[in-house]
Amino acid sequence: MKTKQFKIRIIYKSIIAVLGLLVLTDFLLRLEPVRDKLPQASPYYNPAVELRLRALKTFVKELGQPDMLFIGSSVVRTNFSPLEFDSVFHKISGQKIISFNGGLSDLDPGPVAFYLEKFWLTSCQPKIILQAVRYEELLSHYTAENYPVFQTSIFEPLWLENNLNSQIRLFLLDHVNIYYYSGALTEFLRYPRFPINRPLTYIIDSRGHNPMKIGIVKAKESGLLTGDLTYYDDIPDSVLQLNLNAMKRSYDLCQQHGIRYVLVNMPEHGDRFMADPDGLKRYRDYITILQQLAEELDIEFIDITAADPRIYQNDELFSDYYHMSPKGTSKFTKSLARYCAGLFGNEF
Amino acid sequence: MLFNSLAYAIFLPLVLFLYYTLRHRQQNLLLLLASYIFYGFWDVRFLSLIFISTFVDYGVGLWLQHCDQTGRKNIKKLGVIISLATNLGILGFFKYFDFFVTSADSLLSTFGLSTSLPVLNIILPVGISFYTFQTLSYTLDIYRGKLKPTKNLIDFALFVGFFPQLVAGPIERAAHLLPQIQKHRVVSQDFFYKGLYLIIVGLVRKVVIADTAGAIVDTYFANPGNFSGIQLIIGLFLYGLQIYGDFAGYSNIARGSAYLLGFDLMRNFKHPYFSKSMTEFWRRWHISLSGWLRDYLYISLGGNRKGQVRTYANLMTTMLLGGLWHGANWNFVFWGFLHGFYLVVHKLYRQLLPLNHNQNGFFTRIKQGISLVFTLCLANFTWLFFRSTSIATTQKYLNGLANIKFEIPSSLVTLLFLTFLVLMIDIPQIIKENEFTFFKFPVFWKIIFTCAAILLLFFSGGGGKASFIYFQF
Numbered sequence: 001m002k003t004k005q006f007k008i009r010i011i012y013k014s015i016i017a018v019l020g021l022l023v024l025t026d027f028l029l030r031l032e033p034v035r036d037k038l039p040q041a042s043p044y045y046n047p048a049v050e051l052r053l054r055a056l057k058t059f060v061k062e063l064g065q066p067d068m069l070f071i072g073s074s075v076v077r078t079n080f081s082p083l084e085f086d087s088v089f090h091k092i093s094g095q096k097i098i099s100f101n102g103g104l105s106d107l108d109p110g111p112v113a114f115y116l117e118k119f120w121l122t123s124c125q126p127k128i129i130l131q132a133v134r135y136e137e138l139l140s141h142y143t144a145e146n147y148p149v150f151q152t153s154i155f156e157p158l159w160l161e162n163n164l165n166s167q168i169r170l171f172l173l174d175h176v177n178i179y180y181y182s183g184a185l186t187e188f189l190r191y192p193r194f195p196i197n198r199p200l201t202y203i204i205d206s207r208g209h210n211p212m213k214i215g216i217v218k219a220k221e222s223g224l225l226t227g228d229l230t231y232y233d234d235i236p237d238s239v240l241q242l243n244l245n246a247m248k249r250s251y252d253l254c255q256q257h258g259i260r261y262v263l264v265n266m267p268e269h270g271d272r273f274m275a276d277p278d279g280l281k282r283y284r285d286y287i288t289i290l291q292q293l294a295e296e297l298d299i300e301f302i303d304i305t306a307a308d309p310r311i312y313q314n315d316e317l318f319s320d321y322y323h324m325s326p327k328g329t330s331k332f333t334k335s336l337a338r339y340c341a342g343l344f345g346n347e348f
Numbered sequence: 349m350l351f352n353s354l355a356y357a358i359f360l361p362l363v364l365f366l367y368y369t370l371r372h373r374q375q376n377l378l379l380l381l382a383s384y385i386f387y388g389f390w391d392v393r394f395l396s397l398i399f400i401s402t403f404v405d406y407g408v409g410l411w412l413q414h415c416d417q418t419g420r421k422n423i424k425k426l427g428v429i430i431s432l433a434t435n436l437g438i439l440g441f442f443k444y445f446d447f448f449v450t451s452a453d454s455l456l457s458t459f460g461l462s463t464s465l466p467v468l469n470i471i472l473p474v475g476i477s478f479y480t481f482q483t484l485s486y487t488l489d490i491y492r493g494k495l496k497p498t499k500n501l502i503d504f505a506l507f508v509g510f511f512p513q514l515v516a517g518p519i520e521r522a523a524h525l526l527p528q529i530q531k532h533r534v535v536s537q538d539f540f541y542k543g544l545y546l547i548i549v550g551l552v553r554k555v556v557i558a559d560t561a562g563a564i565v566d567t568y569f570a571n572p573g574n575f576s577g578i579q580l581i582i583g584l585f586l587y588g589l590q591i592y593g594d595f596a597g598y599s600n601i602a603r604g605s606a607y608l609l610g611f612d613l614m615r616n617f618k619h620p621y622f623s624k625s626m627t628e629f630w631r632r633w634h635i636s637l638s639g640w641l642r643d644y645l646y647i648s649l650g651g652n653r654k655g656q657v658r659t660y661a662n663l664m665t666t667m668l669l670g671g672l673w674h675g676a677n678w679n680f681v682f683w684g685f686l687h688g689f690y691l692v693v694h695k696l697y698r699q700l701l702p703l704n705h706n707q708n709g710f711f712t713r714i715k716q717g718i719s720l721v722f723t724l725c726l727a728n729f730t731w732l733f734f735r736s737t738s739i740a741t742t743q744k745y746l747n748g749l750a751n752i753k754f755e756i757p758s759s760l761v762t763l764l765f766l767t768f769l770v771l772m773i774d775i776p777q778i779i780k781e782n783e784f785t786f787f788k789f790p791v792f793w794k795i796i797f798t799c800a801a802i803l804l805l806f807f808s809g810g811g812g813k814a815s816f817i818y819f820q821f
Binding site: 006007008010014018021022025178179181182183184185186189190191192193 | 368535536537539540541544556559560563564758759761762765766799802803804806807808809
């Protein structure tokens with residue numbers, strides 16, 4: 001062993017060399033052609049969030065701020081086509097609008113409000129926000145704090161912490177690309193795919209829409225829907241109240257930002273209700289609850305089923321019991337656009 | 349405080365900065381304080397257990413010396429009994445109390461005896477198994493006359509609580525670590541580079557290899573029934589990489605941090621998956637624990653000095669207790685049993701077919717290759733019992749393994765990539781029989797490998813959240 005004391009300049013040299021490497025890499029990551037060839041970054045709870053954010057940034061750069069943002073769970077992601085919506089809205093009202101699909105998988109009203117506050121309202125400034133819910137989303141309640149899928153992510157726990165450490169880390173995530181890409185390799189290796197820049201889960205269009213392909217008949221044959229049973233339960237009062245509070249939170253956030261908030265019922269396959277003798281009543285009670293909430297908040301509530309699940313009791317319209325097929329998406333989007341054109345046609 | 353956390357990335361440079369400006373005695377004080385802060389990050393309350401172990405063994409050490417000097421050998425044993433009772437008592441209570449209570453409860457209920465034995469849901473203090481064994485070795489070595497006790501309490505407390513190896517080893521011997529604490533240390537250029545190298549390699553092993561493998565392994569073990577036999581086989585090899593990367597990674601970072609402080613800790617892993625027998629595997633895997641078990645348990649039981657049957661019984665006992673050391677769960681005991689069984693079988697095999705050291709031909713190499721692959725497969729299969737959290741999961745996993753259909757799952761890509769990384773680290777070391785052969789590489793390759801390692805680290809990981817597996821032991 002050499003016993004000569006090491007020279008302190010080794011440390012400086014090492015630090016400078018590592019920093020140089022990181023700065024160079026960070027610069028390269030700012031170049032679109034480089035990023036396009038790399039595995040997708042995944043600092044959010046779901047890889048689709050990153051895809052949405054990229055699409056939204058491009059959208060805002062090219063078209064400006066969205067007029068309407070549709071938020072909610074995966075049913076929004078799959079069942080709402082902004083391009084079709086804008087076209088029908090324009091045809092009826094004569095107003096050109098641009099809308100964006102902000103549906104994200106697995107988010108119930110509690111996490112939706114959280115994402116609205118921390119993600120959507122910091123990423124864009126829409127004029128109207130439509131939030132869709134479906135019956136099943138009210139059956140249980142999560143807050144962002146106890147939502148399991150947020151625990152293992154990078155961004156969401158930092159949003160929750162709200163202290164100096166988290167503020168610094170959030171700042172770094174926003175400004176240091178190499179930090180933003182932290183975990184991208186691990187995520188890629190969990191589900192390796194080729195070419196390596198292929199998005200992990202969803203292919204979305206320029207407006208954030210992720211159309212479903214597999215039909216319900218095929219899904220039933222493959223046994224993919226065995227877990228999706230008919231609703232036999234009413235919504236427990238305590239859970240309902242928590243979910244209504246979460247929707248009120250979304251409303252409050254919109255109010256604070258001067259954004260109009262609209263509540264939408266997302267239709268499900270009619271079989272989920274009609275297979276049970278109490279299903280129709282259960283569905284109507286649920287619609288009444290949403291109507292009462294809308295009245296309380298003095299907001300619009302849109303239910304294109306007119307409180308009757310049988311309007312959407314058709315296999316052709318669905319890919320499973322709640323994600324719609326392209327045909328169902330088109331039907332729902334057009335109905336919603338017609339309804340919205342009547343409501344907001346003069347506001348743009 | 350995790351080695352792969354931002355907290356440690358701030359803590360270590362801060363300690364080093366202060367350390368380099370101080371003199372020897374002040375350095376020891378600083379390290380002791382830093383070690384307690386390091387441990388207190390988990391739970392300050394459990395520092396009290398370290399204090400108890402420290403004071404008891406410090407006192408017992410001096411007592412044993414006093415007995416030797418005054419010729420009172422008849423009461424010398426009392427000191428050892430006090431040390432064993434205190435250390436193993438604490439370990440037994442915190443680690444095994446609930447396990448033995450629930451096991452006794454289950455056993456009694458199988459005989460129709462209903463009991464309501466109390467379960468205390470005790471929190472396991474991090475690293476208790478490691479520092480307990482380390483401090484015990486000090487007392488036992490003094491008792492055996494192999495070591496002289498230290499009179500300096502600070503030095504001894506630092507020996508017990510030295511932060512780089514406090515929570516997951518290597519389990520150091522006093523004869524190796526104490527003199528380094530006592531003498532003036534020089535952090536040479538050689539030590540400095542070795543330290544940096546080991547920290548970077550350790551982080552790659554942990555963050556890139558172990559955590560990535562762990563993400564897939566967790567999915568497979570959560571629901572083995574959802575995966576095919578091929579996927580589950582890949583899962584076992586991935587777990588083999590995970591636990592190796594995790595533990596060897598920890599040991600590398602521990603040794604690297606120690607090098608930066610001027611300490612040379614013992615090597616804990618020596619390419620275990622390149623072993624040609626399970627006996628060799630245990631000479632290369634968790635070397636500090638297997639050495640401890642050999643010196644203080646196996647040899648104390650009689651080792652191989654009391655006939656064949658006793659040798660095999662001693663081996664089995666040692667490995668069963670070694671399994672239990674890892675955790676208070678029957679899965680660990682069974683894992684230890686299997687390894688004991690493998691060692692006994694290998695001993696028998698070697699008695700029937702003694703190793704011919706002169707063979708160096710083509711067929712010998714083929715035979716060695718087969719032995720290597722067989723040992724690798726056996727060790728990885730046996731990890732199943734180590735990783736399973738319950739007997740039910742083990743059964744489901746075993747059933748799933750039988751469900752073989754030909755396919756190429758995407759996780760095979762991950763396995764091949766991670767194996768490639770392990771080989772990139774290990775193969776040059778094996779060929780040159782030098783852990784630090786990297787420093788003999790041409791400058792160009794040194795730069796390439798260093799840059800690649802740093803970038804891999806930045807693109808991997810999940811925000812530094814994944815703990816080390818061996819912390820739970």
